[in-house]
Amino acid sequence: MLRMVLPTGRIIKEAEIFLTRAGYAPAENLAATRKLLVPSKCGRLEYLLVKPVDAPLYVEQGVAECGISGKDVLMELAPDLLEPLDLGFAKCRMAVAGRPAIVRSLDNTLSPVRVASKFPRVARLHFEKRGIPSVVFKLSGSVEIGAVLGLAHYIVDIVETGTTLRENGLVVHEEIAACSARLVVNRAAFYTQNEVVNNLMADLRKALP
Numbered sequence: 001m002l003r004m005v006l007p008t009g010r011i012i013k014e015a016e017i018f019l020t021r022a023g024y025a026p027a028e029n030l031a032a033t034r035k036l037l038v039p040s041k042c043g044r045l046e047y048l049l050v051k052p053v054d055a056p057l058y059v060e061q062g063v064a065e066c067g068i069s070g071k072d073v074l075m076e077l078a079p080d081l082l083e084p085l086d087l088g089f090a091k092c093r094m095a096v097a098g099r100p101a102i103v104r105s106l107d108n109t110l111s112p113v114r115v116a117s118k119f120p121r122v123a124r125l126h127f128e129k130r131g132i133p134s135v136v137f138k139l140s141g142s143v144e145i146g147a148v149l150g151l152a153h154y155i156v157d158i159v160e161t162g163t164t165l166r167e168n169g170l171v172v173h174e175e176i177a178a179c180s181a182r183l184v185v186n187r188a189a190f191y192t193q194n195e196v197v198n199n200l201m202a203d204l205r206k207a208l209p
Helices: 012-021 052-060 071-077 120-129 144-148 163-167 187-192 194-206
Strands: 002-007 037-039 045-050 066-070 082-086 092-098 113-117 134-138 154-159 171-179 181-185
Touching: 002 012, 002 052, 002 194, 012 181, 045 052, 052 066, 052 071, 052 181, 066 071, 071 092, 071 120, 071 171, 071 181, 082 194, 092 144, 113 120, 120 134, 120 154, 144 154, 154 171, 163 171, 181 187, 181 194, 187 194
Parallel strands: 002 045, 002 066, 113 134, 113 154
Antiparallel strands: 037 045, 066 181, 082 181, 092 154, 092 171
16 A cells, blocks of 8 residues: 555645546545545555645655645755656646736846745745846745735735736736646655556556546
């Protein structure tokens, strides 16, 4: 039996639908259970339910052989993992957003732009690649308010429908990356349990949208 880490929150319902389609239906409703370990009905997987930001760590450290994680989390944490499959659900965009009539132009590199984000590493690297000096503030709550109230010129956040941005008078200025749920695999497990891992990957490929 392999152990698969699943992130609670926005991905879990789509993950359960996908895994059921692949033949790995959980024994309980993953979105409703209070258990942290849930077996699959087929007995070939055991699901470990953790917060999204913790999921890659459990796989990287070998507590679980594999897991599902959002690309946004993987971009921010940069864990030492294999990322063999884009699972095609939980799609969103990592984007730079701000007020339509932005005070601080991205073309003006004379002084740092102020950026608020839940993804400070992603934000910092994006502006570094553009050659734009930046000061990045890490926020844990709604980052939109950072741009609305002038804490930051821009925010870097995931965007799904864009409704929250529009309701706060903000627009997308740049898209950084397309994000979706990814299968991640522990490097050692990929080689020591290669046949089992490859069989799992083959089943998951058949369930891709």
